[in-house]
Each structure stands twice: as structure tokens, then as C-alpha cells.
Amino acid sequence: MGAEMQLIDLHPEPADMRRLVLEGMARQPRQLPAWLLYDAEGSRLFEEICEQPEYGLTRTEMALLEARAPELAAALGSGVLVEFGAGNARKVGPLLQALRPPAYVALDISADHLGPACQELQDRHPLVPVLGICCDYSALPQLPAHPLLSGQRRLGFYPGSSIGNFSPDEAQRLLRQLGQLLGPSSQLLIGIDQPKAVERLEAAYNDAAGISAAFARNLLVRLNRDLAGHFNPEAFAYSARWQPEHNRIAMALVSRQDQSVQLAGEIWNFAAGEPLITEYSVKYGPKEFTALAESSGWQPLGRWSDPAGDLSLHLLVTADS
Ligand SMILES: C[S@@+](CC[C@H](N)C(=O)[O-])C[C@H]1O[C@@H](n2cnc3c(N)ncnc32)[C@H](O)[C@@H]1O
Secondary structure, three states: OOOOOEEEEOOOOHHHHHHHHHHHHOOOOEEOOHHHHOOHHHHHHHHHHHOOOOOOHHHHHHHHHHHHHHHHHHHHOOOEEEEEOOOOOOOOHHHHHHHOOOOEEEEEOOHHHHHHHHHHHHHHOOOOOEEEEEOOHHHOOOOOOOOOOOOOOEEEEEOOOHHHHOOHHHHHHHHHHHHHHHOOOOEEEEEEEOOOOHHHHHHHOOOOOOHHHHHHHHHHHHHHHHOOOOOOHHHEEEEEEEEHHHOEEEEEEEEOOOEEEEEOOEEEEEOOOOEEEEEEEEOOOHHHHHHHHHOOOEEEEEEEEOOOOOEEEEEEEEOOO
């Protein structure tokens, strides 16, 4: 008899979402938390992005995990595997196979996506109990008290280079926060997309099929639905540009004209050409990422890369160990 998948719902309340959106709309330039991109449709579109020829990150990271799973499992040792931003929870498959942890915990903000992803994983790995927690991992003070988590060393898994969605200062705070969620003597395996030619980077976030653009515009559809917004998504052009001074791709919806939009009970004016930043993707080379990790309470334990050097998996251990 296999384990039964369990779910805990700690999704931010509508009032928290409203507060975060009002704060983001007051910033200059306007910028909303990247997690708002992931409602059910956003998660579906992200999976389509991963299949685009220009977006190699998912294929590269999956191949690296498959090729190195036994080595990674040996370096990680024993403990409950906790994944941050699990998405469809497919990347963890090779690790679960090699590690056979006492439990796997998937954290993700995308409520409608998380349950089916965890169930699919539970069906494929009936001997590893799966727990899904719907939450914003960047704002969670601690993991909930749950028998699957109690008294166990925790091993973090944070693939997809999602840490690049945070500014370097925010990323430093997030790495500390992940250390707090994982606890003493924990480890963190984190996937980091490497800096590469600007044309490749810009193409990866602006695929010819227009899926990245649809993913960004879906944010406005979500705001219309969840926060009484009146955006016309087509009145905004999608842009993904490399900003060399910040080592990041900036993804934005750029107002095509002067316009006023109602959102969350207020009126917001956009000038023609004004951007609303939907997300950033900061790129770190191995040295820069190691320095960031060391300044955030982690020590480097190992690094694995694909043959082309497009992506690095860094293994970190808490500085207390
Ligand atoms: C870029 S996708 C990566 C998905 C998967 N880990 C992969 O590597 O393909 C980011 C995932 O993290 C989730 N996510 C983004 N921000 C989050 C946050 N602050 N808290 C929890 N989940 C978040 C999204 O719902 C999405 O599933």
C-alpha cells in the first residue's frame, strides 16, 4: 500500500495580495511580485514556455539532474527533501529515485497546480510520502508542524534559477530565509542559470511563439479577476531586455499609450512607454553566486554543470554545520 499525498493551504490572503499589489504599483518603475504570475493559467503557460526551443533551462537542468542524481544523492545524505517552487514537480524525480528520502515536501504558490502535481508524483513514487504546501516561501516564517517534518534533517531543492527573480539584496534575505525554514545542519541544492550571450538570453524570455508574452499579459487578466482590475492586456506591449548594469533580464509590460486603469479601487495612470515590471531574472556566474551564498549563511559544498556550462547546480550547507 503506497503513501497518501497530503496538502496544506497557506496561500496569502486576498488582503495580503492587495497590499503587495498596492506597494508594487507605488514603486518606480512599477513592479509586482513575480509569484503573482502563477495562477492556474500562468502555471500552464510556464510549462509551455519550458517547451519552447529558445528556453533551454528546463531541458538542461533536467538532463543534468538525471545524469548526476547518484552523485548528488550521495553528497546530500539523508533527510526530508523540501522543494521551493516545485511547479509540476518533475525535476525532483531523479533525486527521489536516487535519494529515497523519508518524505518529500513541495512548496508552491500556485494553488490549483500544486495538488495535481503532487498527486502525479505520489503515484510515481508510492513509497515516498508527499506533502504539498501552498504558500509564498519568501514570506513563510517557518514550515508548519507536521509529522513528516518533525525531527528530520531537511534537504532543500530550489531549481529553475528562480532566485534570479529577486534582486541581489532580496536574494540574500531569501537565502537566509531558506536557511531558517530548513533549520540547522541542512543543505540546499540550487540551480543557477549562467550568464550567456545577450541574444540567447533575450530570446529565451521572448520566444517567437509569443508564450512568454502571453504569460506576462496573463498577470493583467489575473489582476482583473482577483483585484477588480480593468486592464486591457492588449494595451501593453511585452518586452524582455538585458540590463548589463544589473546582470539581469527585465521583463515588462509597456503601456502602448497614455492610459488610466482602475485596480483595487484606485485609478492608476500610465504614460505611453511606461513599464510595469513583471519579473527580473538576475544571472550569476559561479563566483558571484558563491559569494552571495557565503554572505547569506551558507558554505559551498559542490558544484555541477552541464557540458556547455549553461547552468550550475550549487550544493550548499548551512554555515553552522
Ligand atoms: C520558474 S517556475 C519553476 C518551476 C520548477 N521548479 C522548474 O524548475 O521548472 C517557478 C515556480 O515557483 C512558484 N513560485 C514562484 N514564486 C513563489 C513564491 N514566492 N512562493 C512559492 N512558490 C513560488 C511558481 O508557482 C512556479 O511553480
